[in-house]
Amino acid sequence: MPDTLPTSAFSLYDLHSHTTASDGLLTPAELVTRAVAMRVGVLAITDHDSVAGIAPARAAIQRAQLPLQLMTGVEISTLWEHHEIHIVGLGFDPQHPAMSALLAEQRQRRQARAVAIAGRLEKARLPGALAGAQALAGDGAITRGHFARWLIAEGKAETMAQVFKQYLARGKTGYAPPQWCTIEQAIDAIHHSGGRAVLAHPGRYGLSGKWLKRLLTCFSDAGGEALEVAQCQQPPNERTQLAALAHTFDLAASQGSDFHMPCPWIELGRKLWLPKGVEAIWSRYPALQCAAPDAHGQRGDL
Ligand code: AMP
Ligand code: MN
Numbered sequence: 001m002p003d004t005l006p007t008s009a010f011s012l013y014d015l016h017s018h019t020t021a022s023d024g025l026l027t028p029a030e031l032v033t034r035a036v037a038m039r040v041g042v043l044a045i046t047d048h049d050s051v052a053g054i055a056p057a058r059a060a061i062q063r064a065q066l067p068l069q070l071m072t073g074v075e076i077s078t079l080w081e082h083h084e085i086h087i088v089g090l091g092f093d094p095q096h097p098a099m100s101a102l103l104a105e106q107r108q109r110r111q112a113r114a115v116a117i118a119g120r121l122e123k124a125r126l127p128g129a130l131a132g133a134q135a136l137a138g139d140g141a142i143t144r145g146h147f148a149r150w151l152i153a154e155g156k157a158e159t160m161a162q163v164f165k166q167y168l169a170r171g172k173t174g175y176a177p178p179q180w181c182t183i184e185q186a187i188d189a190i191h192h193s194g195g196r197a198v199l200a201h202p203g204r205y206g207l208s209g210k211w212l213k214r215l216l217t218c219f220s221d222a223g224g225e226a227l228e229v230a231q232c233q234q235p236p237n238e239r240t241q242l243a244a245l246a247h248t249f250d251l252a253a254s255q256g257s258d259f260h261m262p263c264p265w266i267e268l269g270r271k272l273w274l275p276k277g278v279e280a281i282w283s284r285y286p287a288l289q290c291a292a293p294d295a296h297g298q299r300g301d302l
């Protein structure tokens with residue numbers, strides 16, 4: 001395994017993906033195998049408030065000698081002006097105490113929110129949601145995605161989109177307001193542990209242009225480095241608009257599929273390219289490419 005990453009011209013980067021360590025359906029080993037099949041060369045596993053998928057993924061890569069570079073990642077849920085904003089951290093030390101402390105708090109917040117969601121569903125005559133969602137989450141971080149899957153299994157809806165619209169989106173029966181950390185706290189933990197912060201899927205928060213610029217100002221002022229400009233499923237023109245915003249705010253650009261499970265629309269590595277005029281995060285921050293020694297002295301994660 002080389003110590004430095006191949007350049008972007010020769011390698012496909014997918015810097016946003018999920019495993020069973022949060023609400024993904026594939027195990028870390030299954031995910032890295034699929035990434036290779038999809039010709040991804042550099043993958044970041046970015047589970048919700050968890051880094052538990054990284055070590056098993058690295059072990060699987062080494063075991064099978066897969067031609068894949070793994071970048072450490074995480075997707076941290078934050079609260080900003082009553083919006084749930086996701087901050088992706090890349091290239092940090094997953095065992096750094098600043099990161100571990102923040103993720104431990106976030107895990108407690110997730111658990112408390114899950115109890116609140118289940119309480120609301122119970123009042124709406126849907127008992128057993130906590131046990132059901134917890135069983136689906138296993139050891140992983142519990143998310144609304146698990147409640148969604150449980151509700152579908154109970155026959156309450158047919159698709160994920162439907163179940164969120166009916167039960168779990170903001171303002172619906174099963175929505176409980178979360179207590180996430182702030183954007184500043186997420187970025188601080190990422191920086192203290194040696195990583196770079198990316199504002200995830202900026203188009204998915206339902207913000208007007210004016211509010212999106214406010215969010216970018218806050219993110220930038222807090223020291224955030226990059227904008228997720230490219231995802232595999234985006235409305236037409238969004239990529240160009242986000243590229244223009246990255247340029248205006250002098251932010252680097254990132255790209256990721258946000259893969260959760262095999263499905264016809266979202267796939268690892270699919271349609272991931274950056275428009276001209278933006279600088280890729282891996283080019284602006286070459287230190288991301290330096291593999292940091294882990295606790296066992298190996299050079300593995302990036
Ligand atoms: P949480 O972090 O517990 O609030 O859960 C958020 C997760 O739920 C997201 O990362 C998505 O995986 C999933 N999710 C949110 N909204 C939708 C939606 N409309 N359709 C499908 N999945 C969704
Ligand atoms: Mn998710």
Ligand code: MN
Pocket residue numbers: 075086200201
């Ligand atoms: Mn997200």
Ligand code: MN
Pocket residue numbers: 016017018046075258
């Ligand atoms: Mn995600």
